[in-house]
Amino acid sequence: MVLPKLAARVDDIAPFYVMEWMKEAAELERAGRDIIHMSVGQPDFTAPPAVVEAAAAAVRAGRTQYTDALGLAALREAIARFYRDAHGIDVDASRIIVTAGASAALLLACTALVDRDDEVLMPDPCYPCNRHFVSAADGKPVMIPSGPAERFQLTAAQVEQHWSPRTRGVLLASPSNPTGTSIEPDELRRLVDVVRARGGFTVVDEIYQGLSYDAHPVTALTLGEDVVTVNSFSKYFNMTGWRLGWLVVPPQWVAVFEKLAQNLFICPSAVSQYAALACFEPATLEIFEARRREFKRRRDFIVPALRTLGFGVPVVPDGAFYVYADCNDVPHAARGDSAALTRAILHDAGVALVPGLDFGTAAPRRYLRLSYATAYEKIEQAVDRIGTLFGVGA
Template identity: 40%
Template sequence: MDVMQAANALAARGHDLVRLEIGQPLDPLPDCVARAVSAALRAGPIGYTEALGVPALKAAIAGLYRRRHGVELDPARVAVTAGSSAGFVLAFLAAFEAGARVGLGVPGYPAYPAILSALGITPVPVPLAPAGGYRLGAEEVAGLAGRAEGVVIANPSNPTGTLIDGPGLGAIARAARGAGLALVVDEIYHGLTYDAPAHSILEQTHEAIVVSSFSKYQGLTGWRIGWAIFPERMIRAVECLAQSLYISPPGLSQVAALAALAPEAEAEFDERVRRFRASRDLLLEALRHAGFTEISPAEGAFYIYARIPEEAEDAGAFAQRLMEEGGVAVTPGADFDPVRGSRTVRLSYAGPPERVAEGARRLMRWR
């Protein structure tokens, strides 16, 4: 977010910046979502709802897993949350005691260790190699036996876009069970894959906790609405936690989320995914041409993680110069890997295709 603030400041001074630093789709709402929200506003006050979300939305989310993954899911296990960030807080509080240790793949989403640490839980970094596609697999999970009480898996991953296939998830579920680890799986970028569909951990086990969101595939970032799925035994405790933390998810956002699960909206989102794929391919080619190496798989989400050219300074200084001189904002890798991230950056291709294309041209021109 510091990079975004710096980019905002430059843009406010009249700089023409291509914004590849933040993963935020900025498309207009589908008409069916806008109509549903407008009707709800005309119908009367927007009040509190059930702490874990309105029944219709919980049932629709369960239906999503049936359609996408062939998983029969009791809607009572679904907790609608105030964004996925609240989902992670609920998941970590439900799964771990203070003082627990939790394995995290590195590079990874920086909010995981931040939230865990704030809750008195110790992150255990698991370094992931570019040669293996930055993939946290069953071997790494098994290696946490005796060193941790749980593990967080991202599928697809931020910042690398790495995707774990169905057999890989099955092996992870078995390894976690064998090592006695609680398993929390981030499925926020489901729907945003380009070469193969994403599989859910719920196809393999119902003992895992899943956290997901309406921010990415559906693009409802500012509406702060997401969901989590818990084993049945955790639901009452999660409900009490949610009531204490935020009473209920935002009522109007739940209206938007329910409409966003309609076929009419999903047709628009799928068209957006096709656009992301074209932008990804263009940016991958530009990075290779510009001398970037160790480029991540970019199989899902809308990110590419790459090593900066060898002649460049560290990634922080490189990103600053690229923003000021090259007109392109990217995120330094230290945000995702504090130890090894000084030579890497993350780029997002979630923006308008013409701006991503312009960013690709600027990267190839600027060295």
């Protein structure tokens, strides 16, 4: 049987190598191997009891039907209060659009802002799905090599240099996956000014902003109502599988995003939304803050440990739960080839990491990504196992 031809855009979307590495690790586990997972960006913490109970109460009460496409009014207002309390900024709840995860938020943003063949600038390395969201909207992602000197982030000078007649805007993440690095506030301000002067859009993914460690995070919303931000309940709020996020958009665009949300998603999960209301209770926020401090403790252990093992960490991550490590000088035959090295570490040490192949084309074999979103004791074991493989005492 000959099947119909698939859409051409499918060819522009590469496999998600993180998921491929997960499958390989799962096969080893099925064969009886003990694998320490430091690959996927998923907190080992799950939703706190108050959130779970709020979900159960919603189900018991029959609150499982469609909500407004923009999300529950009570949740949008709770998010607005969170911006006021956590960031000292007033964001009108009418500008907040609750979505089926940050992925749906980014897809809505690209659908609304990107026309066919429009170029969207983003750093290389970056979260792989970002460029695929642009491609799905028939746009052209333009990856700009951004190394340690730029904190693996775009700079205003780079945006000026690479802006072309076809450039429509920029897609950023601060803190970033895979690097855990943030854009310095002054640099972000300069960057937004450059984009604004050219009539472009700025979309900033802030899903890891709650997991900032070295300074109080500054949301890009402070730079003007024309900046679009994306956030999520997955990372700081530990609700990955609940698939709930949000956008903040200019007031003039709300109706357009609502129309798109109605047609593409109808609405986010009702149960997840009722559950998320409990995230903003003072006792629950205390739990999230304690967990943030635990992530910082893990970071403060893993960075010097990696350096002792021979990895380079040219920029210490200030947020999220990732380290983007340079493997050029590690004491192993696969040095300088992150794909071969991560496979060796998986099979010979039982530790699952991710090669840089997912995150761009500038230096994908030089770097690998490690997630410290797993228990501290597991991280210690992983370091010991890699040290044994390398013949190095960490």
